[in-house]
Amino acid sequence: MDTLETRELRYFTAVAEELHFGRAAERLGMAQPPLSRAIQQLERRLGVRLLERNRRGVSLTGAGEVLLHEGRAALDAATAAARRTRRAGGADGPGGRGGPGGPRPRLVLAVKAAGSHELLRKLLDAHAAEPGAAEIEVLPCGICEQEELLRDGRADVALMHAPFNSLAGFDSEELMTEGQVAVLPAGHPVAARETLSLAEVGDIPGLPLARWPRHGTYPPGPGPEIQNLTQLAQLIALGRTVGVxxxxARAWLWAEHAAVPLTDAPPVVTHIAWPAHSRSLALAGLIRTAARL
Structure with missing residues (x-):
């Protein structure tokens, strides 16, 4: 039989991630013997060994590695489907019911905090003016979190920025292309320059370049590890770093900041992105509005 139950995938994923039946059972809130039996039954049904069990512990076979990867994706898709279905039916969050015609459609739009402020304002205003427009909940998020929010269903659509965000697995529409600037303390001598190169930004005495996380790690360097734009703004104002x-982003600059255009930084392209399998009419209306902008 090729069909897998969500329960079986949850059980196997817990064991595969913990590599320990006792910890997996505790995580699932169940006893260990029925969990062991469920995994054995799953292996018999599939006709393959998923786990190697010995005195040293538990490890994944090649088939187990495949099922862990596919199982995670299937569980994420099921969770996302439930979240989006509840939102479409008005059962998730405030403002779900829109009157005698039934629930008013609601979309969650994920945006990087303080990013694309002017574009976002224009998009929301233009969409609100459309007849029958869906209610838009703006969900500010951290650096590069839009992808995860789209995949697990916490967001229906997102503003994403290439080359920083990956658009793999999503449909998207390009909205805006812009250059980049170096943000420095306003009183610094380099802040008076008309332009800078990336090499010059990385070689300013006493102002190490701020480091942003990429795929869970920070690039090497002496600059501070930055987690959000508020932190970056404060450290620049204190004369501790320079940011690109x-x-x-000029929209959030403080009086203590100065922005200098960069001559050789790659352009940043803002996209509106959504799950490739989406068939939401409310989402389609938002995408049409964004494309007109």
Missing amino acids: VPDS
Whole structure:
């Protein structure tokens, strides 16, 4: 039989991630013997060994590695489907019921905090003016979190920025292309320059370049590890670092900041992105509005 139950995938994923039946059972809130039996039954049904069990512990076979990868994706898809279905039916969050015609459609739009402020304002205003427009909940998120929010269903659509965000697995529409600027303390001598190169930004005495996380790690260097734009803004104002950001980020600059255009930084392209399998009419209306902008 080729069909797998969600329960079986949850059980196997817990064991595969913990590599320990006792910890997996505790995580699932069940006893260990029925969990062991469920995994054995799953292996018999599939006709393959998923786990190697010996005195040293538990390890995944090649088939187990495949099922862990596929199982995670299937569980994420099921969770996302439930979240989006509840939202479409008005059962998730405030403002779900829109009157005698039934529930008013609601979309969650994930955006990087303080990013693309002017574009976002224009998009929301234009969409609100459309007849029958869905209610838009703006979900500010951290650096590069839009992808995860789209995949697990916490968001229906997102503003994403290439080359920083990956658009793999999503449909998207390009909205805006812009350059990048170096943000420095306003009183620093380099802040008076008309332009800078990336090499020059990385070689300013006393101002190490801020480091942003990429795929869970930070690049090497002496600069501070930055987790959000508020932290970056404060450290620049204190004269502790210099940051490289899209030109639209000028909207959040403080009086203590100065922005200098960069001559050789790659352009930043803002996309509106959504799951490739989406068939939401409310989402389609938002995408049409964004494309007109």
